[in-house]
Amino acid sequence: MSDEKSKRPSEPVISRRSFIKGAGAVAAAASLVGVRNAEAEEAASNAGIAERLGPGAQSIELKINGATHRLAIEPRVTLLRALREHLGMTGTKQVCDRGACGACTVHLDGRPVTSCMMLTVDARGHEVTTIEGLGNPAAMHPVQGAFVEHDALQCGFCTPGMVMSVAAALAANPNASREEVRHATAGNICRCGTYTHVFEAALSATNASGKARA
Amino acid sequence: MSRRVTLSLGYEGNLQDVVVVIPDDEPTPWQWSDKLDIVGKPTPRVDGPLKATGAARYSYDIELPGMLYGAILRSPYPHARIKSIDASRARRLNGVRAVMNMDDDVVRFAGHEIAAVAAISSDIANDAIALINVEYEQLPFVADLEAAMASGAPAVFENGSNLAKPRESALGDFARAFAEAEATHEGTYTTPVQTHVSLESHGSVASWEGDKLTVWTSTQGIFAVRDDLTVYFKLPGDNVRVITEFLGGGFGSKFGAGPEVIIACRLAKAAGAPVKLMLSRKEEHLATGNRPSSVQKVRMGADRGGKLIAIEVVQHGSGGIGAGSGSTGPFANVYRCPNFRSEERNVFMNTGPSSPMRAPGWPQGCFALELAMDELARKLNLDRLEFRRRNSEHPVRAVEFELGAKAFGWDEKSRTPKSNGALRRGIGVAGAAWHALGVSGPEAQVIAHRDGRVEVRVGTQDIGTGTRTVLAMVAAEEMGVALSRISCEIGDTRYLFSVPSGGSMTAPSNTPAVRQAASHLKQKIFRIAAPMIGADPNDLEIRDGVIQVRFDPTRKVAFEDACKRIPGDSISAQGERVMNYEGFRHDQAGCQFAEVEVDTETGIIRVLDVVAVHDAGRIIDPMTARSQVNGGVLMGIGFALFEARRLDPTLGIVVNPTMDDYKMVGPLDVPDIKVMFVEVANGITNTGVLGLGEASHVASAAAVACAVYDAIGVPIRDLPMTPDRVLTALEAKA
Secondary structure (H helix, E strand, C coil): CCCCCCCCCCCCCCCHHHHHHHHHHHHHHHHHHCCCCHHHHHHHHCCCCCCCCCCCCEEEEEEECCEEEEEEECCCCEHHHHHHHHCCCCCCCCCCCCCCCCCCEEEECCEEEEHHHCEHHHHCCCEEECHHHHCECCECCHHHHHHHHCCCCCCCCCHHHHHHHHHHHHHHCCCCCHHHHHHHCCCCCCCCCCHHHHHHHHHHHHHHHHHHHC | CEEEEEEEEEECCEEEEEEEEEECCCCCCCCCCCCCCCCCCCCCCCCHHHHHCCCCCEHHHCCCCCCEEEEEEECCCCCEEEEEEECHHHHHCCCEEEEEECCCCEECCCCCEEEEEEECCHHHHHHHHHCCEEEEEECCCCCCHHHHHCCCCCCCCCCCCCECCCEEEEECCHHHHHHHCCEEEEEEEEECCECCCCCCCCEEEEEEECCEEEEEECCCCHHHHHHHHHHHCCCCHHHEEEECCECCCCCCCCCCCCHHHHHHHHHHHHHCCCEEEECCHHHHHHHCCCECCEEEEEEEEECCCCCEEEEEEEEEEEECCECCCCCCHHHHHCCCCCCEEEEEEEECCCCCCCCCCCCCCHHHHHHHHHHHHHHHHHHHCCCHHHHHHHHCCCHHHHHHHHHHHHHHCHHHHHHCCCEECCEEEEEEEEECCECCCCCCCCEEEEEEECCCCEEEECECCCCCCCHHHHHHHHHHHHHCCCHHHEEEECCECCCCECCCCCCCCHHHHHHHHHHHHHHHHHHHHHHHHHHHHCCCHHHEEEECCEEEECCEEEEEEEHHHHHCCCCCCEEEEEEECCCCCCCCCCCECCEEEEEEEEECCCCCEEEEEEEEEECCECCCCHHHHHHHHHHHHHHHHHHHHCCCCCEECCCCEECCCCCCCCCCCCHHHCCEEEEEECCCECCCCCCCECCCCCHHHHCHHHHHHHHHHHHHCCCCCECCCCHHHHHHHHHHHC
16 A cells, blocks of 8 residues: 555556556656766757857846846756846746746746746847836735735745736736636646635736726 | 633633633733734735745745855665765866765665755756765665565664554443444545645755854744754854744744755855755655655444444554654544544655654544544434534534534535536535644744834744734734834744744744733833823823823823833833643634535546634634635645655655646635634633644545545545546446
8 A cells, every 4th residue: 555555456457547657657767867868969969950059158138127137157057047046036936847836937028937947048039027027015016916915825935926927817818707817827836725815816906907997 | 920810711602701820921811802903803914015026035045145056966766775975076076065975874765865065056066966976785675555564574774663563542442332333334544645845845055154053944943943953063052043034835844954954054064155955846755754644444333323432543654764654633532432442553664754744644534534424424324414513522613513514505515416417516524623722932022113113023933824914913912003013023043932833833822922022012111101191101001003091091192202212222022922821722623514526437526615614712814814724725635636645666766756746736626615713712822822724724635535425425535536546436336
């Protein structure tokens, strides 16, 4: 038993579940070995790539929250790491580091993206907006104000990403429904389980912006 | 030295006079009749703007000049002896500043710490880890619960059994009562290992100045970390300062200085520079704690009148190389049964260590207890809520069952047909219990400044429950000033001592110290104000920021004008948290109702509706309290439906150490949740506040499991209730 329940006699030899379990073990074993695929790198390098960067630090320009930043950065550095470790913008959080939790969500040209899944060099030529660019404690964005008002945060670690997802959704559709808000935040995990208040906050921001226009 | 006061305690419809003896310098405990201005009003948390804008500084956000980044090399094997470590290539890598080995030469789980490096960037630190060459002698291991218990199983600890001595307790005569019971039920219930998945990982920024150490760390117990570090580094307590301004969750996994904290400090010392070492998500799943598994064999019997007369639960479980897998608490606490027997056995195996997790042992036990209750109720042909009412003796829970059933629509939903094609609906109810009374120990300081600001300082921390907010509200209430005047400083061992934030202890342990400190400060302010209006300090009161003579409100002075007369810059007072008084009751009840819909073709369960009814003494902030209950419910739904750490027992490794493979509740899984509180004036402290974090989580998975049983007519006795288990159960039934 332990984590896995004891075998049930009625179960076929290879169930969907045991197949998935087997696949997971293979993936985990591969990640432990940490294979370096030199041939693949070699092949890619010759495949008509328009621009060749790295592996050393590269001087690039980024447009973040309306300001232009010049920084020297290795091409392997993710946008999340660049924001946090190179630019000191620590509002954006790293949680899963593989696009599964939404905590690192920023806006790229107004669209929500997970900054842990994006290389910094790929953000060149785009407008990046981080949580710091949305508002500050003295002048909060309406979505941030709604989060406070509805207590849509507990430990607060998912909050910047959650706010960015909601803000992008409401910018795209100021009259989003509860169901649309749920889907807009579907990629954001909150371990404190504060989703209900997030939906309430988002809906109140929706109504407020609706009223403002009317 | 002390005085006797008669307090009106209890809850709506059940009030009684209780005499308590309290120290002279303690404010009289708030009682039922006290009408408060700030406490009890829904209040957005005071640090909300910092969190909503990303301005809140977590340990993970700390940046120091010259700071290095640490990384840890972990064992790929579940049990091995380290024969040699060659870190020469790592040391030579450009940018590496320190390399260290752990002291032990045996690793006991895949993920156990072996060595660590500090480098000028996190990428280089990880590159360096990959360059360390370790020669292992692999040892026999066991990563399966039943295999670990077998005779001849590989020993997790040399010269020690994998099987701890059973912990037993008994009341009455179980065997006789079980034999005499009108209806009996027997079943075995299992729960998986759950991991905490705090969003902020474990870790620290460590900085030395000579033999003085400052550590920003993600912890639920700053003083516990300080104590561990003073012992490890043989330093006087004053030399270690621990800071946790903001904490990205913990759920029980962040008490004390874990290996990753010690490693950060050692690397910083070796490198002569500050080191930040925050764990990766994978490391979180492997090595920073988990809720142990459980296998619970339950036997239960009731008499003709539907009264429980016999309960036995024999349980074992494993928290890997950690102990503490017992889960039988709810069996002895939620319902009354005169003949009771329990047995708990902890089993060691070669997997990551357990740590306390939100109501340790109780969600597991409550799941087994409540599903067994439903199976027995069915044999008795008794409504499941009625069966619980007959066996629950807690008067507050009786009220909660009543309120909850009405809000949930238990009777109507019981009559609704279950089937709609392939979709079947079901309802369940489960009782909760906890004992978040808090402890003595914390001290608080409250400071009034000449400019009229009031500052609260306590060495506690906020795990996410709103500690700053509730402490500020209590201080504002007692001082008679607006909440906006109060700031609350926590999370630094330079403040007065407080206890770890766990077991729902923060609010009940700290609010009484803050209230006492505020009442002392108020007296000092009265002594300053009295001559300003020619009054005796003893005749003064303060309301809405105005100090006035109690019997002549025309003689008054504004609080901030009195503050202007403070000699020097500020005036402060301290308060201590005294031992609990006798009060009304020393326990908490609670209950939760759930409605589910089961797709009998896919096996997918959706939770539609939850009603959670809880008591936590006096609720300071109904808004943050509701947030906590929402969270307790949702974490319980995750435990019921999704969460399980999966092991490959042949390799001894965790196969789902990520947030995409370890499934948790997301926004699309959230049901409608209605949270209700039964206010109880309990008088056990001057605030009468109890905690909520655990109580709100105990019954959640159980209520869902009972609802699924109701929906499909067959109990699923193993968590999580994954689609394949639902389909297997339906097949077995057919």
